[in-house]
Structure formats: C-alpha cells, structure tokens
Amino acid sequence: MLARLQVALVLVWLLAVAWGLHWALQLHASVLRALGVVALAVTWHALWLALTFALMSWRNRPDAAPKPSREECLRAWWGEVLAAPRVFAWQQPFRSRALPDDLAGASASETDAPKVGVVLVHGFVCNRGLWNPWMKRLRAQGVPYLAVNLEPVFGVIDDYTTVIEEAVQRVTEATGCAPVIVAHSMGGLAVRAWLRRYQADDRVASVVTIGTPHQGTWLAYWGSTPNARQMKPGGVWLTHLAADEPASRARRFVCCFSHCDNIVFPAMTAVLPGARAVLVRAAAHVDMVGRSEVFNEVLVAIKAAQAVAQSTGARQA
Numbered sequence: 001m002l003a004r005l006q007v008a009l010v011l012v013w014l015l016a017v018a019w020g021l022h023w024a025l026q027l028h029a030s031v032l033r034a035l036g037v038v039a040l041a042v043t044w045h046a047l048w049l050a051l052t053f054a055l056m057s058w059r060n061r062p063d064a065a066p067k068p069s070r071e072e073c074l075r076a077w078w079g080e081v082l083a084a085p086r087v088f089a090w091q092q093p094f095r096s097r098a099l100p101d102d103l104a105g106a107s108a109s110e111t112d113a114p115k116v117g118v119v120l121v122h123g124f125v126c127n128r129g130l131w132n133p134w135m136k137r138l139r140a141q142g143v144p145y146l147a148v149n150l151e152p153v154f155g156v157i158d159d160y161t162t163v164i165e166e167a168v169q170r171v172t173e174a175t176g177c178a179p180v181i182v183a184h185s186m187g188g189l190a191v192r193a194w195l196r197r198y199q200a201d202d203r204v205a206s207v208v209t210i211g212t213p214h215q216g217t218w219l220a221y222w223g224s225t226p227n228a229r230q231m232k233p234g235g236v237w238l239t240h241l242a243a244d245e246p247a248s249r250a251r252r253f254v255c256c257f258s259h260c261d262n263i264v265f266p267a268m269t270a271v272l273p274g275a276r277a278v279l280v281r282a283a284a285h286v287d288m289v290g291r292s293e294v295f296n297e298v299l300v301a302i303k304a305a306q307a308v309a310q311s312t313g314a315r316q317a
Contacts, residue, residue: 002127002153006093013089046081049284052219052262053077059218065259065267065279072282076260080284087130087286096129096149099136106144106174114309116180116205116302117144117171121164123185123212124227125153130184133290143302146171150190154225157237160190161197168194168203177309178205180301184289185264186227188212188255189241192272196244201252205305208254208298211261211285215269233269250274254301256294258283 053073060067068076106115118138120131128147138145148167150160164181171179181204183191188209195201213220216233223229230237256278257270263285264270271277283291 001151002125002149003093003096003129005153006088010089010093045084046077049077049080049084049262053260053284055218056260056262056265059265060259060267063259063266063268065257068259068282073260075282076258076262076284076287079282079287080262083284083287083290087126091132092127092129094129095132096127098129099132099139101146102135102139103144103146103171103174105142106171114177114306115142115144115175116177116305116309117146117175118298118302119164119167119171119179119181120145120147121167121181121183121187121191122148122150123183123187124231126184130289134182134295137295141299144171144175150187154227156226157186157190157230158193158197161194164190164194165198165200168200172203177305178203180205180298180305181207182210182298183207183212184210185212185285186231188214189231189238192241192245195249196241201246201249204252205308206252206254206301208256208294208301209270209272210256210294211258211264211270211288212255212272213264213269214255214272214275217264217269218266219263247274254278254297256280256288256297258285258288261285261288 057073103117106117120128120134122128122130127149131147135145135147146167148163150163152159168179181191188207189212191207213231216231216235216238218233220228220231220233223231229235232238250272251274253272253275255271255275257267258280259267260282261267261270261284278297280288280291280293288294
C-alpha cells in the first residue's frame with residue numbers, strides 16, 4: 001500500500017517539475033528562471049530538513065545528550081538531504097520487493113555453529129525497502145533475515161504486533177534460535193508492544209533500535225494519525241506501555257540514538273531507560289540506518305546470540 005502511494009507521489013512530483021519547467025520557459029522565456037524552478041523542486045526537501053534541524057537544536061538545548069558541533073549538524077543535515085530521496089523516492093516506492101527475505105540455508109548441521117536470524121522492522125511511513133542495503137550485507141555474511149511491512153500504514157501501533165509475531169515465528173522455525181530484532185524509529189515501539197502482548201522476552205535474543213522514540217518525540221505533538229499521536233511524550237499509550245514492562249526487559253535492548261536526529265528529539269527520548277545506549281554522532285534520522293557503527297552493533301548482537309545458543313545446545317530444526 002505505502003509503495004503504491006509513494007510511487008504516485010513521485011510521479012506527481014515529476015509532473016509538477018515538468019509543468020513548472022514548461023511554464024517558466026513559455027511565460028518568461030528565461031533559461032535561468034526555468035533552472036531556478038527545477039532547482040527549487042529538487043531541493044525543497046533540503047529546506048524542510050533545515051527547519052526540522054532548527055527545531056531539533058532548540059528542543060535539544062536542555063537535553064542530557066552530548067551537544068553536536070556545528071560541523072556535525074551540517075554533516076548530519078547533508079547526509080539526510082542525500083538519504084531521504086534515496087529512501088522515499090526510490091527504495092521504498094520502486095524497490096520494496098526487489099530483495100526477498102532470505103531464510104535459505106538457515107539450518108546447520110549438528111557440527112555447525114547455530115545460525116541466528118534477524119527480523120527487520122521499519123518505522124513510520126516506511127516499508128521494507130528501507131532495509132535494502134542491510135539485506136544485501138546480511139545475505140553476503142550468511143545471516144538469515146526477514147523484513148516486514150507494517151500495515152495499515154496509519155493504524156495504531158498495536159496493530160503491528162501480529163506481523164512481528166509471524167516474522168519471529170518464521171525465523172525461529174528456520175534457524176531453531178531466537179532472532180535478533182532490528183527496528184528503526186516507530187518500529188521499536190511496535191516491538192515493545194509485541195513483547196507486551198505475547199510476553200515474548202525469551203523468544204528474542206536482543207533488540208537493537210535505531211532512532212526509536214522510546215519516550216516519545218516532540219514532533220508527535222503535530223501528528224494527526226493514530227500511530228503518530230501514540231508517540232507523544234508523556235502520552236497515555238507510551239505511559240501504559242512503560243508501566244506494563246518488567247524492569248528486566250530493557251536489558252535486552254541496545255538503543256542507537258543521535259544528537260542530530262531531526263525527527264526523534266529531544267535526543268535522549270530515543271533511549272529506553274535501563275537499556276544500553278549507543279550515541280551515533282552526526283547522523284540524522286533516516287541516514288542513521290546506513291551508518292556502519294549501527295550495523296556493527298547488530299553484528300555484535302548476532303555473535304553474542306550465537307554464542308549463547310551454542311552454549312545452551314541450540315540446534316536448527
């Protein structure tokens with residue numbers, strides 16, 4: 001559903017650029033003005049991102065996270081300027097099904113070390129196409145994976161728990177081991193809702209979240225969809241979610257967060273109390289997914305889970 005919507009938006013954008021170029025040339029007969037129209041159409045998202053960075057800097061002033069330098073903010077903004085169209089205008093609308101889930105070869109012989117799989121969970125207004133670079137890297141390293149689509153796109157977060165449950169079941173059945181779950185943004189909240197609904201702590205090796213608004217995000221005050229409203233800091237849904245969680249659950253989480261996250265801020269709201277926090281410097285919200293230090297954290301989690309599975313005698317079915 002989301003892919004079709006984003007394809008339509010990309011096509012509308014291209015038509016608007018073409019119309020603007022035609023209008024500029026016909027009415028003004030000026031190549032420079034025509035190029036200006038095209039430049040504005042191509043770079044408008046950079047201006048919008050600059051606004052979100054300004055809001056982020058304002059709201060982060062009293063936050064406990066380390067303060068980024070101006071150079072770090074600029075690098076983060078530019079990284080997001082490049083990442084956003086790649087994800088929202090290419091990977092998700094046109095390439096969301098380009099790479100299939102890979103559970104082939106997940107089973108190992110009795111003499112092999114257990115293989116721990118990965119469940120990839122995207123965030124708000126995203127789909128599995130977000131994870132295309134990850135899927136290539138995981139396949140290259142022989143790690144079984146499954147990437148979900150959370151639908152309905154604008155439903156309540158609790159609606160996504162059945163999708164995650166099915167994914168975890170499939171990966172576990174294929175490998176014989178509890179998987180590592182990697183979740184971006186709202187996807188981390190969906191994973192916590194899944195843990196609450198199914199009391200599934202023992203069925204997951206660890207959870208790595210990337211820019212997840214564990215304690216809400218200031219931008220959610222402006223959200224109008226049900227899942228956006230659930231991400232308000234101090235809101236009813238988040239308050240009840242935290243109250244329902246045992247203290248031990250947070251120890252399964254690794255929270256990758258950034259002091260330059262332009263969507264989830266103040267910065268420390270992306271850290272679940274009691275979890276291990278990993279600061280990713282000079283990275284904005286979408287670009288953080290592509291950072292090597294985040295991927296390396298997942299590899300560490302996979303190796304740790306494999307060691308535990310081997311020591312407890314886990315073997316693939």
